[in-house]
Amino acid sequence: MDPISYLRENVGTVLFYGEQHFLVVLCAIALGSAISIGFALLVSMDAGSQRWSLDWIVGAVREGALVVTAAALTVPSLALLVLLLPLFGLGAATTVTALTIYSLYTVLRNSVAGLSSVDASVLESAKGLGMGRLRRLIWIQFPLAWPVILNGIRVATLIDVAIAAVAALVRGPGLGQLVLTGLSRYGAANAFNQVLVGTLGCLVVAAVFEIFYAVVERLTVPRGIRV
Amino acid sequence: MSETTTNPHGIAEGHPDQRPMIVLEGVSKTYPGQTIPAVAELDLAVPRGSIVMLVGPSGCGKTTTLKMMNRLIEPTTGRILLDGEDVTGVNADQLRRRIGYVIQQVGLFPHFTVGENIAVVPRMLGWDRQRIRQRVDELLELVGLHPREFRDRYPRQLSGGQQQRVGVARALAADPPVMLMDEPFGAIDPVTRERLHDEFLEIQRTVRKTICFVTHDLQEAIKLGDHIAIFTAGGRLAQYDTPEGILSRPANDFVAEFVGSGAAVRRLHLIALSTLDLDEIATGSSPTAAALVTVPLSGSVYDAVDAMLDAQTSVVAVVDDDGQAVGALRWNTLVEKLQLRGLHP
């Protein structure tokens, strides 16, 4: 059977796994972004204080977090998944946790870069007009950094969509299940089709995310800074 | 130490309206990790409703002085009084909402429209929408930008000169009594800058703010300032005087050198044509009035001389706002007139 007719006959199953895949990545990205952006906001607040020691500590914490999350992204997915198994058991919890961890670095790095790249003169005039730290962060820094942050979320999503396929090896949900089934039925009818659909399905899930982010960007990036 | 109403520079005092708007008393700033102060024991009084220009070479502490006034930089020692109130201890953000602030890079918020940029401080002060809208339009008119055309534009859609007009409007939004300006026209091309200077003086005639203005350009200082404070390295005040005083009576060698050669020519800027006893335009003589080069009565002797040299002519006609000739100025009687004016100022 060729892949197209396979897909036609099993559209329900494939959609089911695709939806699982999408949702598991969505959960992880939502969690990871919330953590990373929250943390970045905390450590990127335009200090403007003359408390150098505090600035230094905040800087060290920021760099430390980047180093640790970068290291986490280096750990092979299967290794991280099995390391999490004793804590979260087989299935979705481990998968979401691992994908969340993988999303941290990219979102964090873009958030820190975006927030710190806001033009110094803009911040100075905000301060000169009497905006407090928090207001500067919410009115000025965050909206101006948002396009860069959103791009980080986008890239993290692409990475997570690929990694999520491996989660099937710890009974995680998603399109990896199709690849795993196909692999275990090597030589049987449709085994190849299952692997093919499972693999390319990830690209379709990624495309859905891309469309989603394009819409979000359209709706949330202020007109004055849209390229 | 002196009382709050006295000031070290002999500017009139007594009645609250005569009290200086900004007073710096023994203000010093030493940056962390440095031993030499950027500003040392500075006393300065800025009279209400006047423009004081802070001038000096780079690194002289003029910008530091300006930024201490709205506490973007905290002074190490000394007191700063705003309208008689010691502001060294008050909430810095609240303080800054009472002080307009304009910087060279403008610093408009790129994700806000022109209108939203101007509305920032009123919004923080909790004005209602109607009042904010009215104020925005009023300010746009004031700085010469048509509200309907510019209100909803974004900063990147404006030229440099237009951006700085919006910057000034934004600083004026909540009608602060004091404006601090840090080389606001420094990054603007000479022709536009000249025009902005005139508009700025025009605006000041209406709003009568107390303005501190940092520049490194003595020419600009002479043109715009009611008083000029010349700083030397280390944040010391070399001379604090009227433009005329600086040009004609430099207090020391540093000021003399800073003013440089050509002080006499520059002083011509300060002599308005309206203060001279102009010659009559002889009718029937040649060249006739109609053919003469004209300068406006509101201009200075500098403008008249400039026009003469430019047209290589020895006589110019001075005209009023309606273009009517009110008199003539001749090359060979100019020095005589200046002498006369010197005797009867």
Add this chain to the structure above:
Amino acid sequence: MSVGGVPGLITVSRRRKGMRSYADLLSTPLIVLLGGAAVALWVSTRTLDDIEARALQPSAILSDLGQHLILTAYSTLFVIVIAVPLGILLSRKGARRIRNVVLAVGGFAQALPPYGVLVLIAFAPAPFGFNPFSVIMGLVAAALLPVLRNTVVGLRQVDPALIEAARGMGMSGRATLFRVELPLAVPVMMAGIRVALVLNVGTAVLATFVGGGGLGSLIVRAQTLNRPIVLVTAGAIVAALALMVDWLAGVAERLVRARTS
């Protein structure tokens, strides 16, 4: 603006000189050391039964490790051999249209799971199959894009004035490429190669599913034994290997960078 991706893909903003680079340099060994110590401590508090002891035999682990390193080395080598010349070709003036397509698709292709690619290639007819050759080809396919992309980006970001100066001095196109463009592009290319290396170490863990061996076998053995202690040890070893390989590549990258800039 394109900040993001796999670490090191676009490195210009991230790597700064000074304090940070030293902290960077020390942090990975520190993380590995601490993690390793924690796992070792945990293992030492438990008494291993026969099965566990056998699974964690050093000789078995070392043989898996050897296979793993060989797979990684070959695939990385092939990636370089294929992607660098291709990247040079794509960076030439005439290839603008294809280049843009490759760069655009390159980002999106990160979503293609290496796991699936590996299995697909193993399913292909001979000489592919469940053997090391298809594993290496699978690894190459999964890691090709970062090197390709960084080669193109590295060459394209060379200041055009320098190229013009070189041509103006009478250097041929070829001489300009080898003596001006490539040396200046090396740091960015190195960053891409480092990413590919790390990707390969990670993907090679999956090689065991298509008959390629490697440290993945250790994990699979642990999983089938259903002994958490073996599983965690296996995971920790693989993680430590990946971190150390990345660290070594980082050191190499820094040396190259120091020499060229």
